[in-house]
Amino acid sequence: MGTEQTGAEIVVQALTDLGVEVVFGYPGGAVLPIYDALFQQNRIRHILVRHEQAAVHAAEGYARASGKVGVVLVTSGPGATNAVTGITDALMDSIPLVVLTGQVPTHLIGTDAFQECDTVGITRHCSKHNYLVKETAKLGPVLHEAFYIARSGRPGPVVIDIPKDVQIMKARYDKPGVISHKTYKPQVKGDLAAIEAAVDMLAAAERPILYTGGGIINSGPVASQLLRELAKVTGAPVTSTLMGLGALPDDHPQFLGMLGMHGSYEANMAMNKCDLMLCLGARFDDRVTGRLDAFSPGSRKIHVDIDRSSFNKTVRVDLTIQGDVGSVMEDMLKVWRARGHKTTDQKAWWGQIAGWRSRNSFGFEQKGESLLPQKAIQRLYEMTKAKKPIISTEVGQHQMWAAQHFGFHDPNKWLTSGGLGTMGYGLPAAIGAQLAFPGALVIDIAGEASIQMNIQELGTAMQYRLPVKIFIINNEYMGMVRQWQELNHGGRYSESYSDSLPDFVKLAEAYGWKGIVIEGPHDLDAGIQAMMDHPGPVVVDCRVAKLANCFPMIPSGAAHTDMILSAADEVGPADDDAKALV
Amino acid sequence: MKHLPSERHTLSILVDNEAGVLARIVGLFSARGYNIESLTVADVSDDHAVSRITVVTNGPPPVIDQIMAQLDRLVPVHRVVDLTDWGPHVEREMALVKVAGAGEKRVEALRLADIFRARPVDTSINSFVFEVSGSSEKVNQFITLMREVGLVEVARTGVVAIARGAEAV
Numbered sequence A: 001m002g003t004e005q006t007g008a009e010i011v012v013q014a015l016t017d018l019g020v021e022v023v024f025g026y027p028g029g030a031v032l033p034i035y036d037a038l039f040q041q042n043r044i045r046h047i048l049v050r051h052e053q054a055a056v057h058a059a060e061g062y063a064r065a066s067g068k069v070g071v072v073l074v075t076s077g078p079g080a081t082n083a084v085t086g087i088t089d090a091l092m093d094s095i096p097l098v099v100l101t102g103q104v105p106t107h108l109i110g111t112d113a114f115q116e117c118d119t120v121g122i123t124r125h126c127s128k129h130n131y132l133v134k135e136t137a138k139l140g141p142v143l144h145e146a147f148y149i150a151r152s153g154r155p156g157p158v159v160i161d162i163p164k165d166v167q168i169m170k171a172r173y174d175k176p177g178v179i180s181h182k183t184y185k186p187q188v189k190g191d192l193a194a195i196e197a198a199v200d201m202l203a204a205a206e207r208p209i210l211y212t213g214g215g216i217i218n219s220g221p222v223a224s225q226l227l228r229e230l231a232k233v234t235g236a237p238v239t240s241t242l243m244g245l246g247a248l249p250d251d252h253p254q255f256l257g258m259l260g261m262h263g264s265y266e267a268n269m270a271m272n273k274c275d276l277m278l279c280l281g282a283r284f285d286d287r288v289t290g291r292l293d294a295f296s297p298g299s300r301k302i303h304v305d306i307d308r309s310s311f312n313k314t315v316r317v318d319l320t321i322q323g324d325v326g327s328v329m330e331d332m333l334k335v336w337r338a339r340g341h342k343t344t345d346q347k348a349w350w351g352q353i354a355g356w357r358s359r360n361s362f363g364f365e366q367k368g369e370s371l372l373p374q375k376a377i378q379r380l381y382e383m384t385k386a387k388k389p390i391i392s393t394e395v396g397q398h399q400m401w402a403a404q405h406f407g408f409h410d411p412n413k414w415l416t417s418g419g420l421g422t423m424g425y426g427l428p429a430a431i432g433a434q435l436a437f438p439g440a441l442v443i444d445i446a447g448e449a450s451i452q453m454n455i456q457e458l459g460t461a462m463q464y465r466l467p468v469k470i471f472i473i474n475n476e477y478m479g480m481v482r483q484w485q486e487l488n489h490g491g492r493y494s495e496s497y498s499d500s501l502p503d504f505v506k507l508a509e510a511y512g513w514k515g516i517v518i519e520g521p522h523d524l525d526a527g528i529q530a531m532m533d534h535p536g537p538v539v540v541d542c543r544v545a546k547l548a549n550c551f552p553m554i555p556s557g558a559a560h561t562d563m564i565l566s567a568a569d570e571v572g573p574a575d576d577d578a579k580a581l582v
Numbered sequence B: 001m002k003h004l005p006s007e008r009h010t011l012s013i014l015v016d017n018e019a020g021v022l023a024r025i026v027g028l029f030s031a032r033g034y035n036i037e038s039l040t041v042a043d044v045s046d047d048h049a050v051s052r053i054t055v056v057t058n059g060p061p062p063v064i065d066q067i068m069a070q071l072d073r074l075v076p077v078h079r080v081v082d083l084t085d086w087g088p089h090v091e092r093e094m095a096l097v098k099v100a101g102a103g104e105k106r107v108e109a110l111r112l113a114d115i116f117r118a119r120p121v122d123t124s125i126n127s128f129v130f131e132v133s134g135s136s137e138k139v140n141q142f143i144t145l146m147r148e149v150g151l152v153e154v155a156r157t158g159v160v161a162i163a164r165g166a167e168a169v
């Protein structure tokens, strides 16, 4: 401290001071000084990915599983542009990341120099914040500020673009004290008057529901505990978004399962018929609300969120409480107890819910010989649950089936690309999670199409001896695309067949992984067992029924009450307005 | 929500006077499909640390609320005030208006300019450049009248605005 260091040394020192243990990255000309500084130390571990997009997803998986900030290091130009998908993914799902990008030296910026791109321009709207650091002396403060911004408030990715000369030049670096920012001051505590009003509304409700989201996971494990208490004292049913799964145990009697497009019938019906909706760290995403003008028409709505811009964005609510959802729930519980509120009589409400539940909307029926994908995931869950696995997914039907049929009991065990829906997320995310928890069972539930989007990361897992498991639900189709084509486009399966698939076992073996095929129901359990018994990384190619659809489903543009429960339900052809929706 | 009638709002945004901040604000408007009727920006602090951006936008009230919330969460934004909601405030705009002509039209142009308290800031034998300031409506009106007497071109600043009274926003 006090003496001058190169910018690259400052970067490494600041990361060390910030408690960073792992950096995911890929070298190149514009970051060589930082790689040189990394080489000469042993406190930070660098994980060399095979593609920069995967570096970002791996950092996301690491962050989501551990609650820490994920750190990425990539070079200028193509390194930075390859990272953009991951950065956008992290923004949509509120994942705290700091992404360091190399840049051409300051005197060449703007000249179309080799491997120059306008990284701050490109990432301006897909990051929570970004910086171009033009002076070495500013590197330390910017890094510390970036971590603060990434993890506080609504978390998100922060990009720091560092020209090469700034990495080479010397300056003093002092570890700063507590970081505060002159303009950025996230509000953590909720307004007490609003909290009191919310508690009274909740206590007076006859048909309350707690609608919970990823904000509870982001708030930290305590928030999940508080949710359990809030559920207990209010007696209200609880539903969760895709991103919030695990905050309440899957088998909790008050848990109605996931809501939304592929959510449970009871969750969606209860949302529709409730008289009071308490939204905790969720954002009324279109996948959740279905048709807006039919969304929960008779309810009063309370929205708790750390991000003010989430309020009234698509759905008008009656009461907003800005703050950290954990802090707000804690205050709600205090107020609830101080006012001596009792659990209200919700017998009629739970009776109604029992009726919806009896439809068993996640149920599926074995027909024919082939292995149903739902069954495969159900068995995977049953056979691995004792090990409390961390599950990542790719994007598609398998992702929704995993959300429906894999039970999550704890937060931070479920890593999925919700907002952006990025195919190729799951394998790198699993790698990141495995690094955070080397002893955990980490499984990427994948589709045969998605897995090919970052398949090169098999090499990364091998290099670092990470025993990641990939469980491919191989239906030989981009199943989710095919399903929409079946429902909305007359069954014309335009370009959605997964042709020329690789032999996944041989592919696995080529990278030093173990490969297993599950051909059908008869070898499902044996295949899963063999996967678990193998200490290293395993690819399981699980061949499932090719044309299974993911139900229940709220068709695009439909209301919660128009849910299709099974293929047998009559589905009229979608009109053009509905077809126009994504 | 988008079906509600549109309202015109004048927003005052205090931001860090740093590279890229304007791009962030403007990009937010274009990315989210908000309207910009006019936009002005200049450094307004002694130490050159803070700029004030004045944006005139329009949209239904919920959209205006969204715009405020979206602006407010940008890291370099110090403060966003909706002056239209805030209450009494002054809005001014300046325009430079070039008119060319001779004879009676030239005399008429000068006469009208006088009524609008527009000053000639450039004069040639067959043209004037007038400087006019005031509310946007007044500027509009002046420009409309100048069409009759040989309007050539116009440059406008867009609206700047500030709250009335002793307090800062």
Ligand SMILES: Cc1ncc(C[n+]2csc(CCOP(=O)(O)OP(=O)(O)O)c2C)c(N)n1
Pocket: A394, A395, A396, A397, A398, A399, A421, A422, A423, A424, A446, A447, A448, A449, A450, A451, A473, A475, A477, A478, A479, A480, A481
């Ligand atoms: C990067 C990217 N490109 C395209 C899509 C559109 N998309 C959504 S699901 C899907 C098919 C996924 O197929 P697969 O991985 O086999 O999963 P399945 O639906 O069959 O389970 C596609 C192409 C996407 N989500 N992400």
Ligand SMILES: [Mg+2]
Pocket: A396, A447, A448, A449, A473, A474, A475, A476, A477, A478, A479
């Ligand atoms: Mg598939």
